[in-house]
Amino acid sequence: MASTIHHRTCNLCEAICGLEIEHDGVQILSIKGDKKDPFSRGHICPKAVALKDIHEDPDRLRQPLKKVDGHWQPIGWNEALDEVAQRLGAVQHAHGHDSVGVYLGNPNVHNTGSMLFSRHLLHALKTRNRFSATSVDQLPHHLIAHKLFGHQLKIPVPDIDHCDYFLVFGANPMASNGSIMTVPDVRHRLKAISERGGKIVVIDPRRSETADLASEHLFIRPGTDALLLAAMIHELYASGKVEAHRLHEATDGLDGLEAQFAPFSPEAVAQATGISALEIRRLVSEFSAAKHAVAYGRMGVSVQPFGTLSQYLIMLFNLLCGRLDETGGLMFTRPAVDTLTVTGPGNFDRSRSRVRQLPAFSGEYPVAALAEEILTPGEGQIRALLTVAGNPVLSTPNGRQLDKAFDQLDFMVCIDFYLNETTRHADIILPPVSPLEREHYDVIFHLLAVRNSTRYADALFEKPEGSYHDWEIFLALADRLAPARNLKQKFNQISRRFLTPKRLLNVLLKRGPYKLSLKQLRAKPHGIDLGPLQPQLPAGLAHRDKRIHLHTDFFLEDLKRLQNLLADSGDSEQMLLIGRRHVRSNNSWLHNSQRLVKGKPRCTAQIHPRDAARMGLNDGQNLRITSRVGSVVIPAEITEQIMPGVVSVPHGWGHQREGVQLRVAQEHAGVSVNDLTDEQSLDALSGNAALNALPVQLSRTSDV
Ligand SMILES: Nc1nc2c(c(=O)[nH]1)N[C@H]1C(S)=C(S)[C@@H](COP(=O)(O)OP(=O)(O)OC[C@H]3O[C@@H](n4cnc5c(=O)[nH]c(N)nc54)[C@H](O)[C@@H]3O)O[C@H]1N2
Ligand SMILES: Nc1nc2c(c(=O)[nH]1)N[C@H]1C(S)=C(S)[C@@H](COP(=O)(O)OP(=O)(O)OC[C@H]3O[C@@H](n4cnc5c(=O)[nH]c(N)nc54)[C@H](O)[C@@H]3O)O[C@H]1N2
Ligand code: SF4
Ligand SMILES: [Mo]
Secondary structure: OOOEEEEEEOOOOOOOOEEEEEEOOOOEEEEEEOOOOOOOOOOOOOOOOHHHHHHHOOOOOOOOEEEEOOEEEEOOHHHHHHHHHHHHHHHHHHHOHHHEEEEEOHHHHHOHHHHHHHHHHHHHHOOOOEEEHHHHOOHHHHHHHHHHHOOOOOOOEEOOOOOOEEEEEOOOHHHHOOOOOEOOOHHHHHHHHHHOOOEEEEEOOEOOHHHHHOOEEEOOOOOOHHHHHHHHHHHHHHOOOOOOOHHHHHEEOOOOHHHHOOOOOHHHHHHHHOOOHHHHHHHHHHHHHOOOEEEEEOHHHHOOOOHHHHHHHHHHHHHHOOOEOOOOOEEOOOOOOOHHHOOOOOOEEEEEOOOOOOEEEOOEOOHHHHHHHHHOOOOOOOOEEEEEOOOHHHHOOOHHHHHHHHHHOOEEEEEOOOOOOOHHHOOEEEOOOOHHHOOEEOOOOOOOEOOOEEOEEOOOOOOOOOOOOHHHHHHHHHHHHOOOOOHHHHHHHHHHHHHHHHHHHHHHHHHOOOOOOHHHHHOOOOOEEOOOOOOOOOOOOOOOOOOEEOOHHHHOOHHHHHHHHHHOOOOOOOEEEEOOOOOOOOOOOOOOOHHHHOOOOOOOEEEOHHHHHHHOOOOOOEEEEEOOOOEEEEEEEEOOOEOOOEEEOOOOOOOOOOOOOOHHHHHOOOOOHHHOOOOOOEOOOOOOEOOOOEEEEEEEOOOO
């Protein structure tokens, strides 16, 4: 067959790049960036070609597996689905609905069918023990959006194409390609800021790839961003730079703010943060003076002990500077599918986890509590677990404790196409089709994009006969777990299957603000540009009273805890652990692609020459890192890119665990940083894991 070009969206990360895939109906011949795509403009990163590697990977599971006497046996779909439903049902029958736990991983969000259909399975399971990757990631953003703007997904993004001052806290879009900011071709977009005379300032304990491209980089002691931000707000008031803005009229809670920030003068926080009072004042005055400025923070500030407070102060700083909902500031999108109607507005602290009393957000408990909910006996204990597109053993804190917990379960089922560190614990694995065998529409990421845009792609390959999409697995299990008991229920089951993600998408598009249809999107395979972001508040607020609710009582309560940080900031000898991302990696699951892992090993511990010298450590020598919960041995990479007193280890590695079937990844195993991260280290307000700024001890080991 002659070769054809298929246009589709890369589903691997939040940048949603448009791809041009050349294929002959069976084989993929090449993967390139789609130059005609108005949003991604031909940009791709090295991971895009891994879509071919995943598709062709001999280790990718194509048939359900069942563990029998410790050995995996392929079984048929009906048998597998029947057995899963029967075993989950039996556990629930004996121990109640909450005895089954669910963990949803990150790739669900990049999967149209999963986004639109997982609720049916969750509904059928009726368990309150739900967890997801949200609580090792963007939970603070949802909590703030829910409280301030009235909906968990009403999250503003930096209008990077129009700002001339971009202040970045703990984000590395040059490696991650952007997060809670869908920004394909970020390199050119960042460069354009400098080219129009603007400035990019990066605050990060590591001189990251983004810092390298920025106009300025300031090292900050991990976990102290909230102090810096509090001082910036203090300085805003002190220097009379709070900007009168139309939105302040529509904001509840602005009165009396100044006094709350009194203790946090630039001088007071300088030592703890490592940033001088002079520099803090300069940051504030430059930001205030810029025509279009925006402050933005991501993983480095979300996933640390002051995750929510830091993100809240970033929001407050933008608001006080008149940068919220303004061109070149922090803006809201207007996506073609009104994503806010696909989920509820969110809710917080409606229930608490059984063992540690951690608050649920929108029906999910912090995943840091998952292991203890399995390991602690008593009423409501989790005895069976379903994971969907997740690898919590490598991706969530204290992975060794999770290994232990999963071993103890009565039953575990994983919907996943790899036999990895998590799924090896399963009794049954249900593998969905490959990403190229399904249609794609980004329900979530157009909502978070720096430009209003929309793009749909049909499946590249037809799925093999008898195989299942994730959403079909969900429905097959839901039907079995909650069989229709009357005609109406039967009708509901048939109609949701008839609806399909594609048809549902068509309905959502037609109902959306641009009244588009799937047919119209299909006619434009390069995507449709829907224009720059536009101001939309207060009318666009999701709160019924069309006001911003600052909820200062809730959020600023944490300033008290922050003051303690100010008080005991003397110990600069304490080493703090932070994470790191690399453009050729994606969380834990792209290490089975030879071309992505080849070259110098990347799972190294970066430390500063000063710390290395103190320990008598040479570059490449093995280093032992120990935390409260565990210890790993990892080669040291000595570099001035990292701040003294800080050690950086990337996550998602550690494929040496027994029973993993990822042949390439195992040859480049590395160690898992989440064998060090502590399930007790949390962001106090939200329960989000504090994976960054973790106290650790370093010691030398003899070479292995
Ligand atoms: N190549 C690649 N791309 C990815 C992913 C991937 O694994 N690999 N994962 C995707 C996912 S799921 C996400 S959520 C995004 C994340 O996207 P980003 O948040 O942009 O990615 P990170 O590299 O985690 O950036 C965090 C930065 O915070 C810094 N940091 C650590 N601790 C602190 C601190 O206490 N304060 C400050 N100010 N900075 C700190 C780190 O040095 C790092 O530079 O990336 C997505 N894209
Ligand atoms: N220390 C530290 N830990 C971190 C982070 C960090 O910065 N530092 N980052 C955190 C972040 S931001 C995130 S999002 C989490 C990610 O945490 P997880 O989502 O739990 O982990 P992933 O590594 O993304 O694993 C994804 C799994 O989904 C499977 N998969 C991929 N596509 C599909 C699909 O279409 N269908 C199905 N059914 N399965 C699929 C893969 O085989 C893999 O097993 O990790 C977090 N962990
Ligand atoms: S930047 Fe993200 S979306 Fe774009 S090609 Fe790379 S992995 Fe895919
Ligand atoms: Mo993430």
